[in-house]
Amino acid sequence: MTRTTPERPVSVGAVLPELAPYRGRTTRLHPRPGRPGMRDSHVGGPMLWPYGDPWPVCSESHRPETEGCAPDDIRNARAAGTRPESRPWPDTGMSREGGPAPFVGLAQFFRRDIPRLAPGPDDADLVQLFRCPFTHTSHLERRYHLRWRRAAETERAERFLVSPPEAPLLRRENEIPQPCVLHPEEVDTYPWAEGDTLPAPLIDLIDAWDDAQAAEHGPGAPSYQYDLSIPPGWQVGGFPSWASTGPMLVGCAACATPMRLLLTAEGTEMDGGSHSWVPIEDRDPSLRGPASIRGGSSVSRPTGLRFGRDRDLHVFICPADPGHPPQWLLS
Incomplete structure (x- = not known):
């Protein structure tokens, strides 16, 4: 079975068109228990x-x-x-x-x-x-x-x-x-909005949009980091999330070249704020929001693994020479 990420709660292009030059792609892996x-x-x-x-x-x-x-x-x-x-x-x-x-x-x-x-x-x-x-x-x-x-x-x-x-x-x-089969799916992704990951005026726009959403819709309002930026779970390529550490410059220890994110591993495929990314195939179409999610731990924690205190493991490689030592970061 394929896995299909739902459309975002709002269109990034409509609410934050300034983000268009920074759009990237990542492959969500969607691990599910199997053989x-x-x-x-x-x-x-x-x-x-x-x-x-x-x-x-x-x-x-x-x-x-x-x-x-x-x-x-x-x-x-x-x-x-x-x-x-x-x-x-x-x-x-x-x-x-x-x-x-x-x-x-x-x-x-x-x-x-x-x-x-x-x-x-x-x-x-x-x-x-x-x-x-x-x-x-x-x-x-x-x-x-x-x-x-x-x-x-x-x-x-x-x-x-x-x-x-x-x-x-x-x-x-x-x-x-836990042995898991994969269901790779490419989706759009946008950089983590903190520090120098994006121009400061653009981060200010994102913060203002988040504040306006919260004021209008309350605690369950869409937000940039949870709903528009980086999907949760295992993925290849894309942008790193920096929820625990804040943005970091990752340079190759052998040649000082800025390193590329190879993959991200997570113990969970969602948390309290990122449930909007749960695939359509893992939802009850008659319900909305978190209540619609089916499958229990096979969807929320399919691999049985844990990285740190439920953090993301980012694996970086050197784009100048992939044979240089990789870097591992928990964030």
Whole structure:
């Protein structure tokens, strides 16, 4: 089934025509629980991983843990609609402090499914995203890993890895993604309106429009950031949101080139203010507003993941050389 973003509550061109030069495009991925295969773009499905290729491992020191959930217990509990039991941490060397610890595969995207996906090194057209299941330093930082591949070359491998290595226990159940199929859809998007993301006079116009909407329609009025700017959820390309951090200049550590947003990952596909973006196919046409949304957590939190305290994970790459180290920002 396709997913179709509803028309915006108001036309951006009609109410803020000055934004026209800043319009961009993003591909909303619309993950929904399903059974993706290793040759599909997905969140949480099996990676297209040739047998014999070393699985990515985090060798940094990790925060000590005393208990956790076994990966299979998490999967079985999800299938049963229950919560997994917590177990004492085994004495395995990987468990309490230090490493190595195998990364968890979060997602993979093929350009054949998502044409807006930026090319990787040597025009790689498959990108795979991983996260260390443990935290680092006293600030509970996370480590991510990006793997680029040429899809056609990779698919010619004779054998593929079926059961990747896993840590014996995980801190929480939201360390493992729920397997999700994708429903890519391109939509218009506009920059976050704060700081120097747009000219100051234009931000003033946006703020004045927001104030007028609130005065006329009350708390449920349309607003630029929630309803017109950047859609919630997993997406490729487009503009970053800066709700938690405020706008930041992201420069390549290798060459100082301003970096490009490759993708955004989120634990939620909507929040209290962004429900207008929920697709038509996930709504009851006889109802309006948030009451019309159907599907429960399979629509609002389909992947089962969490990034920070329900923040956005932005993955940036260098447009001058995609082989330069990526940058990861929670905002």
